Amino acid sequence: MTSTAHLDPVREALRAAVPAERVLTGDAEREAYSHDDAEWAAFAPPVAVVLAESTEEVAAVVRIAAAHGASVVPRGAGTGLSGGANATADSIVLSLERMNRVLEIDAAERVAVAQAGVLNDALRAAVAEHGLWYPPDPASSAISTIGGNAATNAGGICCVKYGVTRDYVLGLTVVLADCEIVRLGRRTAKGVVGYDLTHLMVGSEGTLGIIVDVTVRLLPLAGRQERAVVGSFASVRDAGVAVAAISAAGVIPSALEIVDGTCLRAVDEWQHLGLPTGVDTLLLAKVDEPGDAGEGAAEAVAERMREAGALGVERATDPDEVARLFLARRLAYPALERLGPVLTEDICVPRGAVPEMLERIEAAASAHDVTIANIAHAGDGNLHPLIIAPEGDEAAKARAKTAFDTIVADCLALGGTVTGEHGVGLLKLPGAAEELSPRVRALHTAVKHALDPAGLLNPGKAFTP
Amino acid sequence: MTSTAHLDPVREALRAAVPAERVLTGDAEREAYSHDDAEWAAFAPPVAVVLAESTEEVAAVVRIAAAHGASVVPRGAGTGLSGGANATADSIVLSLERMNRVLEIDAAERVAVAQAGVLNDALRAAVAEHGLWYPPDPASSAISTIGGNAATNAGGICCVKYGVTRDYVLGLTVVLADCEIVRLGRRTAKGVVGYDLTHLMVGSEGTLGIIVDVTVRLLPLAGRQERAVVGSFASVRDAGVAVAAISAAGVIPSALEIVDGTCLRAVDEWQHLGLPTGVDTLLLAKVDEPGDAGEGAAEAVAERMREAGALGVERATDPDEVARLFLARRLAYPALERLGPVLTEDICVPRGAVPEMLERIEAAASAHDVTIANIAHAGDGNLHPLIIAPEGDEAAKARAKTAFDTIVADCLALGGTVTGEHGVGLLKLPGAAEELSPRVRALHTAVKHALDPAGLLNPGKAFTP
Numbered sequence: 001m002t003s004t005a006h007l008d009p010v011r012e013a014l015r016a017a018v019p020a021e022r023v024l025t026g027d028a029e030r031e032a033y034s035h036d037d038a039e040w041a042a043f044a045p046p047v048a049v050v051l052a053e054s055t056e057e058v059a060a061v062v063r064i065a066a067a068h069g070a071s072v073v074p075r076g077a078g079t080g081l082s083g084g085a086n087a088t089a090d091s092i093v094l095s096l097e098r099m100n101r102v103l104e105i106d107a108a109e110r111v112a113v114a115q116a117g118v119l120n121d122a123l124r125a126a127v128a129e130h131g132l133w134y135p136p137d138p139a140s141s142a143i144s145t146i147g148g149n150a151a152t153n154a155g156g157i158c159c160v161k162y163g164v165t166r167d168y169v170l171g172l173t174v175v176l177a178d179c180e181i182v183r184l185g186r187r188t189a190k191g192v193v194g195y196d197l198t199h200l201m202v203g204s205e206g207t208l209g210i211i212v213d214v215t216v217r218l219l220p221l222a223g224r225q226e227r228a229v230v231g232s233f234a235s236v237r238d239a240g241v242a243v244a245a246i247s248a249a250g251v252i253p254s255a256l257e258i259v260d261g262t263c264l265r266a267v268d269e270w271q272h273l274g275l276p277t278g279v280d281t282l283l284l285a286k287v288d289e290p291g292d293a294g295e296g297a298a299e300a301v302a303e304r305m306r307e308a309g310a311l312g313v314e315r316a317t318d319p320d321e322v323a324r325l326f327l328a329r330r331l332a333y334p335a336l337e338r339l340g341p342v343l344t345e346d347i348c349v350p351r352g353a354v355p356e357m358l359e360r361i362e363a364a365a366s367a368h369d370v371t372i373a374n375i376a377h378a379g380d381g382n383l384h385p386l387i388i389a390p391e392g393d394e395a396a397k398a399r400a401k402t403a404f405d406t407i408v409a410d411c412l413a414l415g416g417t418v419t420g421e422h423g424v425g426l427l428k429l430p431g432a433a434e435e436l437s438p439r440v441r442a443l444h445t446a447v448k449h450a451l452d453p454a455g456l457l458n459p460g461k462a463f464t465p
Numbered sequence: 466m467t468s469t470a471h472l473d474p475v476r477e478a479l480r481a482a483v484p485a486e487r488v489l490t491g492d493a494e495r496e497a498y499s500h501d502d503a504e505w506a507a508f509a510p511p512v513a514v515v516l517a518e519s520t521e522e523v524a525a526v527v528r529i530a531a532a533h534g535a536s537v538v539p540r541g542a543g544t545g546l547s548g549g550a551n552a553t554a555d556s557i558v559l560s561l562e563r564m565n566r567v568l569e570i571d572a573a574e575r576v577a578v579a580q581a582g583v584l585n586d587a588l589r590a591a592v593a594e595h596g597l598w599y600p601p602d603p604a605s606s607a608i609s610t611i612g613g614n615a616a617t618n619a620g621g622i623c624c625v626k627y628g629v630t631r632d633y634v635l636g637l638t639v640v641l642a643d644c645e646i647v648r649l650g651r652r653t654a655k656g657v658v659g660y661d662l663t664h665l666m667v668g669s670e671g672t673l674g675i676i677v678d679v680t681v682r683l684l685p686l687a688g689r690q691e692r693a694v695v696g697s698f699a700s701v702r703d704a705g706v707a708v709a710a711i712s713a714a715g716v717i718p719s720a721l722e723i724v725d726g727t728c729l730r731a732v733d734e735w736q737h738l739g740l741p742t743g744v745d746t747l748l749l750a751k752v753d754e755p756g757d758a759g760e761g762a763a764e765a766v767a768e769r770m771r772e773a774g775a776l777g778v779e780r781a782t783d784p785d786e787v788a789r790l791f792l793a794r795r796l797a798y799p800a801l802e803r804l805g806p807v808l809t810e811d812i813c814v815p816r817g818a819v820p821e822m823l824e825r826i827e828a829a830a831s832a833h834d835v836t837i838a839n840i841a842h843a844g845d846g847n848l849h850p851l852i853i854a855p856e857g858d859e860a861a862k863a864r865a866k867t868a869f870d871t872i873v874a875d876c877l878a879l880g881g882t883v884t885g886e887h888g889v890g891l892l893k894l895p896g897a898a899e900e901l902s903p904r905v906r907a908l909h910t911a912v913k914h915a916l917d918p919a920g921l922l923n924p925g926k927a928f929t930p
Binding site: 106107108109110131152153155159160163164166167176180182183184186187188189190191192193194195196197199200202203204208219220221222223244247248250251252289290291292293294296348349350351352377379380381382415416417418419420421422423424428431432435436437439440441443444446447449450451462463 | 572574628641659660667673684712813842846884886888905915928
């Protein structure tokens with residue numbers, strides 16, 4: 001490593017503001033905090049990593065960065081898949097993971113306030129004790145933070161019926177680029193005072209302010225009753241036809257996921273679930289209306305699956321059975337990671353374009369000689385082609401990146417968006433530049449400049465100026 | 466009227482860009498378009514009124530305004546209650562009412578695109594033909610436009626379960642202050658590319674751009690089954706207790722409205738509905754789950770009403786009967802308008818603070834010797850105290866304004882927001898300045914300056930710099 005003596009003044013200033021044991025400057029620590037789960041994107045060890053424990057410490061770090069010409073890369077748990085939390089050599093990584101207290105749960109108002117570092121599942125568990133439910137459920141819910149979820153507007157499986165993180169954020173406490181601490185939003189059920197700066201911050205990937213706590217609205221936990229309906233299909237296209245039919249039938253399932261043959265085989269090789277012969281793709285649905293309405297919805301889903309040519313349809317209402325039917329979905333990503341580094345795509349196309357997009361993904365895999373598996377939030381048209389390169393095969397890695405670009409271009413050609421729920425970060429900067437018009441990109445620059453004129457906060461992420 | 470010769474160049478330029486019959490400059494026409502339904506706020510006849518019929522004409526008007534140092538006041542149907550569309554003497558009122566075509570309904574994607582001037586009810590009817598439902602239902606739905614609804618983030622009765630306009634807006638076409646036309650947002654179910662400029666525009670009251678069309682997501686029309694449950698109470702406080710109990714029971718009704726004694730008496734005097742003796746307040750609920758779940762929810766609501774001391778509880782499932790039970794709600798506002806000019810409040814407090822807020826409103830009525838009736842979206846804590854001054858009684862009108870300020874201050878003291886759904890416009894500028902911190906107001910100024918540096922678009926509305 002080259003000399004880091006010029007970094008000493010920043011580190012000294014940080015240690016004066018934050019207890020020294022929470023200012024990490026060792027090579028291994030800086031390395032560990034230098035990127036999120038998007039190792040495919042560029043990153044470099046930061047000047048230092050600060051494990052902030054208070055809003056005031058966050059403000060102090062921003063002040064020090066400004067004074068020394070450093071930038072600040074805010075970070076939740078580092079589970080992002082687009083490089084939004086990747087560090088640069090002149091940056092301070094500001095980790096919010098220690099700010100992990102649920103500050104308030106108001107059952108009567110169905111509102112909770114959580115510090116940014118509270119894990120999604122921890123918030124979920126805390127509010128469940130009060131009979132309440134926080135719906136957004138990214139696949140990373142066990143390990144990702146509510147602050148990171150808000151900064152990236154995280155999605156998940158239940159979005160198809162219940163919406164995304166933004167739909168549940170009522171208010172935020174934010175540290176601005178000038179170190180001031182502001183409260184945005186509200187805690188009432190409705191409110192239209194002023195510009196919607198709360199939701200502008202949500203999904204801005206730490207480029208407009210640093211979210212230190214989040215006020216979310218909650219739903220009652222009771223009143224839902226999960227029924228799983230899982231169809232097995234001979235092809236991903238047949239499953240796609242079933243998705244379209246379910247949507248057209250006016251049923252809104254609480255989950256509608258596709259797991260394709262490549263995923264299923266990877267899971268089966270690993271866990272030996274015993275996949276029936278001829279099955280290439282699973283379509284996993286849940287409905288959650290209680291009583292006869294739920295029974296009717298489940299039957300409607302099953303019927304559409306059968307009409308689309310399902311080889312078999314299984315149903316379950318017992319929670320353990322529901323979990324068992326969804327097991328392949330839960331194991332798909334780790335099973336694929338066993339095959340080599342996974343480059344995770346995250347496109348979203350109109351629902352009707354799902355079969356066509358799946359075909360184009362297959363074509364991209366052939367054309368670029370890479371393995372691509374598909375997990376999809378099919379009910380939303382949000383596809384996650386998982387491009388796999390064998391460990392250490394640099395040529396395959398290069399072909400994977402080319403396939404990635406092909407898929408992004410195909411998605412745009414079909415009227416889609418280049419990122420459904422993972423965010424732009426670094427990986428989707430070219431796609432975002434393609435998707436947004438020059439004037440809209442100029443609007444982004446103007447807004448960024450209005451809130452962070454010095455370009456201190458997570459520069460280079462979320463959009464291309 | 467004073468000489469208007471100096472206005473001729475603007476009018477000439479407008480007539481060169483837009484067919485002359487759609488450039489209104491007569492005194493009566495300018496008067497008619499000089500304010501929305503907030504006559505209590507300041508207004509003046511504009512330089513001219515343009516009835517735009519295309520996006521290009523909208524851009525041309527903005528260009529002409531910029532060239533002549535005029536401002537642009539965008540206007541839907543003028544049904545706003547906060548003065549957001551009130552004109553100033555140097556302004557051009559740009560009416561979008563002629564841009565009233567539904568451009569597209571895509572049943573498979575559950576998406577519609579409507580020009581700004583499409584009436585809310587017209588959009589609703591158009592999508593219903595495709596088996597789809599556009600939920601946001603402001604009381605003005607028969608006469609207000611989707612563009613105005615989006616510009617003010619309009620609410621309505623079903624918000625308590627289904628959310629507000631912003632929750633249904635996926636994308637917008639907007640004419641910016643520099644006359645450029647941009648597409649914001651998306652038409653896919655999910656998407657996180659770039660900043661959420663779409664929802665920043667929604668609710669910005671025409672101060673950041675002029676919305677010319679709106680892409681909305683829709684829900685299936687089928688699958689709901691309305692059941693009305695109406696409780697009559699001896700006092701508004703008892704009804705408030707029932708609201709809290711229903712909320713605590715984990716039931717989310719699709720409507721939960723309070724109509725107080727002053728409203729009921731006004732309706733009864735007008736329409737002779739035959740109010741039972743002892744009844745002071747009605748609590749009107751709907752639930753819309755189908756089947757036994759709906760029956761259970763309706764029974765739960767009825768039970769909570771009885772426990773809170775309801776004098777009687779009526780239930781209905783037949784659509785005509787449901788409409789009959791909600792008749793008093795529908796007639797309340799016109800019945801009150803018969804008594805004199807109505808100053809409509811629009812505060813939103815935490816649900817638990819509803820009884821306390823209702824008492825404070827009663828106290829404000831006594832203290833300032835004015836009549837205040839209450840309609841409330843009680844399930845959201847969104848109250849509409851209607852302050853009535855007899856026609857022509859200027860002293861009473863002044864007292865009404867003082868009562869209005871008292872209520873705003875009380876709402877803030879109880880943790881509420883000064884506008885739940887009507888917007889800041891002009892009437893709520895002082896309240897908004899009280900509610901938002903100086904730094905947050907400075908953020909508003911910065912965002913406004915970033916998007917409209919010359920202050921061309923609806924200046925002086927939505928926030929105090």
